[in-house]
Amino acid sequence: MRADTPASVRELDEKDPLKDFRARFTLPPGVIYLDGNSLGAMPKVTVPRLDEVVRREWGEGLIRSWNDCDWVGAPRRVGDKIAALIGAREGEVVVADSTSVNLFKLLMAAMSARSERKVILSEAGNFPTDLYVAQGIAALSPGISVRTVATDDLLEAISDDVAVLLLTHVHYKTGHKHDMARFTRRAHECGALTLWDLSHSTGAVEIDLGAVGADLAIGCGYKYLNGGPGAPAFLYVASRLQKELRSPITGWFGHSEPFAFSGDYQPASDINRFLSGTPPILGLMALEVGVDLLCEAPGAQLYRKSQALCSRFIEWTEPCREFGLTLVTSRDPDARGSHVSLRHPDGYPIVQALIAEGIIGDFRGPDILRFGFAPLYLSFAEVWHAAASLREVLATRRWDDSRFRTRARVT
Amino acid sequence: MRADTPASVRELDEKDPLKDFRARFTLPPGVIYLDGNSLGAMPKVTVPRLDEVVRREWGEGLIRSWNDCDWVGAPRRVGDKIAALIGAREGEVVVADSTSVNLFKLLMAAMSARSERKVILSEAGNFPTDLYVAQGIAALSPGISVRTVATDDLLEAISDDVAVLLLTHVHYKTGHKHDMARFTRRAHECGALTLWDLSHSTGAVEIDLGAVGADLAIGCGYKYLNGGPGAPAFLYVASRLQKELRSPITGWFGHSEPFAFSGDYQPASDINRFLSGTPPILGLMALEVGVDLLCEAPGAQLYRKSQALCSRFIEWTEPCREFGLTLVTSRDPDARGSHVSLRHPDGYPIVQALIAEGIIGDFRGPDILRFGFAPLYLSFAEVWHAAASLREVLATRRWDDSRFRTRARVT
Numbered sequence A, B: 001m002r003a004d005t006p007a008s009v010r011e012l013d014e015k016d017p018l019k020d021f022r023a024r025f026t027l028p029p030g031v032i033y034l035d036g037n038s039l040g041a042m043p044k045v046t047v048p049r050l051d052e053v054v055r056r057e058w059g060e061g062l063i064r065s066w067n068d069c070d071w072v073g074a075p076r077r078v079g080d081k082i083a084a085l086i087g088a089r090e091g092e093v094v095v096a097d098s099t100s101v102n103l104f105k106l107l108m109a110a111m112s113a114r115s116e117r118k119v120i121l122s123e124a125g126n127f128p129t130d131l132y133v134a135q136g137i138a139a140l141s142p143g144i145s146v147r148t149v150a151t152d153d154l155l156e157a158i159s160d161d162v163a164v165l166l167l168t169h170v171h172y173k174t175g176h177k178h179d180m181a182r183f184t185r186r187a188h189e190c191g192a193l194t195l196w197d198l199s200h201s202t203g204a205v206e207i208d209l210g211a212v213g214a215d216l217a218i219g220c221g222y223k224y225l226n227g228g229p230g231a232p233a234f235l236y237v238a239s240r241l242q243k244e245l246r247s248p249i250t251g252w253f254g255h256s257e258p259f260a261f262s263g264d265y266q267p268a269s270d271i272n273r274f275l276s277g278t279p280p281i282l283g284l285m286a287l288e289v290g291v292d293l294l295c296e297a298p299g300a301q302l303y304r305k306s307q308a309l310c311s312r313f314i315e316w317t318e319p320c321r322e323f324g325l326t327l328v329t330s331r332d333p334d335a336r337g338s339h340v341s342l343r344h345p346d347g348y349p350i351v352q353a354l355i356a357e358g359i360i361g362d363f364r365g366p367d368i369l370r371f372g373f374a375p376l377y378l379s380f381a382e383v384w385h386a387a388a389s390l391r392e393v394l395a396t397r398r399w400d401d402s403r404f405r406t407r408a409r410v411t
Helices: A006-015 A019-024 A046-060 A062-068 A071-085 A099-113 A128-140 A151-157 A180-189 A281-296 A299-316 A318-323 A347-356 A380-395 B006-015 B019-024 B046-060 B062-068 B071-085 B099-113 B128-140 B151-157 B180-189 B281-296 B299-316 B318-323 B347-356 B380-395
Strands: A093-096 A119-123 A145-149 A162-168 A193-197 A216-219 A233-237 A339-343 A362-364 A368-372 B093-096 B119-123 B145-149 B162-168 B193-197 B216-219 B233-237 B339-343 B362-364 B368-372
Touching: A006 A380, A019 A281, A046 A062, A046 A281, A046 B046, A062 A071, A071 A093, A071 A233, A071 A281, A099 A128, A099 A162, A099 A193, A099 A216, A099 A233, A119 A128, A119 A151, A128 A145, A128 A162, A145 A151, A151 A180, A162 A180, A180 A193, A281 B281, A299 A318, A299 A339, A299 A380, A318 A380, A347 A362, A347 A368, A347 A380, B006 B380, B019 B281, B046 B062, B046 B281, B062 B071, B071 B093, B071 B233, B071 B281, B099 B128, B099 B162, B099 B193, B099 B216, B099 B233, B119 B128, B119 B151, B128 B145, B128 B162, B145 B151, B151 B180, B162 B180, B180 B193, B299 B318, B299 B339, B299 B380, B318 B380, B347 B362, B347 B368, B347 B380
Parallel strands: A119 A145, A119 A162, A162 A193, A193 A216, B119 B145, B119 B162, B162 B193, B193 B216
Antiparallel strands: A093 A233, A216 A233, A339 A368, A362 A368, B093 B233, B216 B233, B339 B368, B362 B368
16 A cells, blocks of 8 residues: 555645535444445435425425425525536526436437437447337337447547437446547537536535536535435526527426416426426435535535545555556546546456445456445545455455345446 | 304314314414425424434444345335225335326336337326326337327227227316226227326225226325325336236346346336335335324325315305305215315415415416315314415405515425
8 A cells, every 4th residue: 555554644634725614524433435336325404304305394284385485496595506516507507307307308408409410429338228218219109229439439420410419427337537628629510519418526526517508407405415215306508508408308397387277388488497396305405415515615615525535546456456456437536537447357246245244335347346436525534444344355366255246237 | 254163163173083083183383284285294203204214214223224124125114004095915016216207107007018008198288297208209219109088988998909008097177086987998998098187186085996997096194194205206007917017217226136147138027026226215204104193094085175175165155156266176975186276367366375375275376276185184173274374365356465476486
């Protein structure tokens, strides 16, 4: 390991300007949680806030809370808070549905707005649901096709027949971060729209949709936003495109006057046109707690700490290389997100052996060990300890045990 | 009023076999809640159950709870419980998304499966989101059109060009209940599929999808199922149709192996193919509490009480007719759902004046006063009191006050 010592690591934590946020999350004793990129930890305030929503707002307020507690305004209100985290403006983000459904809505809307072009361009190995949804749209729409190319060939593959460039900002498996500005510029030169999946970056990696001139984006509420399991997702549509694009799912909450109960659909003139059904209030309120907490942390501190945690983990796991572990994620902090992936042919049992010791990362087939570093609640000491444990598990071959090979339903 | 007296009404409550369920809901003091058809009341168990889900399952279990607490199985598990309430079989119902999104998925799937036909037939004045979603699909798909006809002309309008008959079982405004068996039979004679919106009937009105041979259905989780504001919705696809129909929104949870992370979409062979994104766990768990409670009540008792509450309300509000109030809903218990609608040109301020007295119904423009009767937690005494208050408000013209005319955002 490098020259760090427990004392020098302690010093890193003492100097961490975000260190006080840790106490505002519940994390079980004996656990080092390196899977906040999959499901974020629980903010302590979520418990009393949800209790209030359920007991007072629903239980006592009943139907009146749609007005009295502004449930009806929640998709926009929480959306505006998320906008501040991703460089969007007020009225450009709304919370709704799942990431998959939001992707479907925006991709359908974009393909329809660029109907003279028929190609959805994406990255081979993009997060499955992104490719699946794109494939589903191609199956629905005569002539539309999904073109996937290798990461290194993406920029050149943006051509005049591409309607939409669909990319995930930070790759779920490799941790590779795309240069959003560069891809957006190139897409616009070719007359294509961009649709960014921000699931693995929002809340941990700097994003400035406005500065890069991004067109469309979607993202997840349950990773670094700490909104809880299956939290509602968000979507972003640049103001200049809102009038032009129409959601294919024309549910009543996307209507210009949902409570006029008129017989004909008239889309809202603003971002609300991308809402569909009744907003999921419990999920929205839990998400708001997570987003509020994140909004308290200065972005620059957050992103710097994310990079530092990843860098240290990469350094501190150097000694693991001798046991056949290779680094997948870039060493360049600007070329990666907030998780680090390592490769090992026995990745699955190694991850299980670590989980048995309370160090929770996850596995992505066929051979990726994935460790996420949520800057709001992780300490350098935890990362140090996790790296040491990984080395120990490998050195002792403690992972080589049949009980670590049983596959769970969800990995 | 009829010959009932406070004593005879008390007797009705004493003889009510469901009377003990009332104590299992939280209802605020001073409120008679006749809007459970819009947002159901809160089961008391929801509070500790959600606390457990948040604190223990999410906070402590973290990502592990997808397996350890069977979060991944929740959409099917809760779906199977709902199946028991609507005469469906295991594996025919799943909980997902919102009612609007589920309608979009099933209607798109059905239109695609009957692509030689181009007409979606529905009822003029059907619940707006149903018509909006159908209109949205027509706008996406060349040649498809939405045909809406008056209620009385519906049966005859089912012709050989109809792909899907889209009806709401109980009308949100009038309370009229369609004869599901008759419409299904006629649709099948003409080679059309049926898609029933069960939002205003599930949990309060007898439904037997299996017996009538229904094809497709959707329904709402936050009305009589008491799942909480914006609860996830459900969808039903008859077993015989599951292989044939494909969801247009091909998110990862609809894949045959979501956690294989393969690059190509392969729909699940069963009802799971109609899932799309990550399931909303908080909403699902709250919904499960409501559904469990409903499953404890014998259906026959539930539906009989619903009919009795509505009948009594109609009788007890007879004296209101002299103040210009007319009955919209049928007097025939078998021809209506679990809410009663009355018409008055000053419906809006009358409803607001009642709400000011703690009697919560709602208003549907231009002139409908709507009162819902959730059989699980309402007493005959409450209905008696509500009828008396309505008469009082009308007789004294207490509603004729400018403060009752201010329109709220959500009505």
